[in-house]
Amino acid sequence: MSRNHKEDQSNEIEALESIYYSEMEVLETDPFHKFSITIGTEQYNAEEESSGMACKLVFTYTPSYPDQAPDVSIEDPVNMEELYETKLLEHLKNIIDENIGMEMIFSLVSSAQEWLNERWDDYKLHEEEERARKLYESEEAERKKFEGTRVTVESFLKWRTEFEESTGIAAKREKNSDSKKLTGRELFMRDTTLNESDIKFLLEAGESIENVKIDETLFQDIGDLELGDDDDDDSDDEDWVPGADDD
Template sequence: MDPLEEQQQELEVLQSIYPEEITVLDPSTYTIDIGLDVQPKGQCVELHVKYPKDYPEVVPVIRIVRGQAAEEDYDSDEEEVEETLDYEGEPVFLDAEDYAELTSKMQEVAEENVGMASVFAIASSLKDEAEELHASKVRSNEQKLEQARKAVEDEEQKKFVGTPVTPESFAEWRKGFRAEMGLDNIEAEKVKARGGKMTGKEIFEKGLGGEEEEEDMAGLALE
């Protein structure tokens, strides 16, 4: 069949499938707006197609951009939109990098279908790939949001967690505290005034453990 005839037949079929979505610029050039089943609603991608003279024996020239409705006229349930916000609180949309990735993937689909009319296959694959890419961005943003929340919670939790106390750290603190308050000098004066003997309380507070000290404390208790 003559390439021009095949192109004309494919275009007629596409016009019957996408009566509202297709815009024919000339017999070999047209665009198709493909709506996506995502949140926020109203997002679509626009497939640009141009037939080379030998199509379908060669791949069509394709380009994928953001559809006119995307980000401008979307309408969604508020609760559903909230579930698809990015980690900065904005609705999730495909960006320029995503459209470049979609164009590359659709070129692969076109190459797989060389020799036959391929635009419908490209349009169908584009819808699936775009929706999956959007879902992937939503999942990624949910993970980022959860990580951000956890980081905030961890910082808040640090306010309620003190430094663990060990015997060594307590002894060091106690030594510094007694030196700062001059307690050792005060007690030394008291002991000197009593002829060199300490009370049981003083022995305990100075941490002088041991059997001999326990005997001293017992003797002091009897005095």
């Protein structure tokens, strides 16, 4: 007894309408049924298209369906790259080959729905990884702004030389080194540490400054001193020793 394909197709259409009553739309009935069923990921919201993937699976019965494969196409894809459309059709073809001889539209829709959810999970994971990568790169770039360049002895010496030249410090140092050197008398007159050390010595010996007796005969009368001019020869100043005769 031959199989009545028309009757099998009509019975399947009736069952599909009861299952997908809000997602299914019959497009043609003659010569064969053509209908669409809308599928979407669990997160899909028609009012917020960025929240998931969706598309319409369009089926057209062939004369001897289900002993013959139905025609399947995809319409109105949402957030689906062209590659996804191609991959989904390949996936459905494999399901069709496994179910030849049996009513298969329900199996095809269920399998397509599951496949779409998996692809959306992959998409969200990739999106999250990409967001984390960009955040890491941004934080690294910001950190390097404050990290600066590591200093070595060579880089520091180079920097110091360039800094001193740009600020004029090097020129001042050279100028100071070429200026007149201090004479022995000038060094003595500027060195107050000798006075401080003498006073400290007396205090440690138990003598107060008021009780120190000075032998005035050790010093020449102030009127006998000959004060040299500021322009005295440098060689005389360098030979001058404190306490020596100035005559």
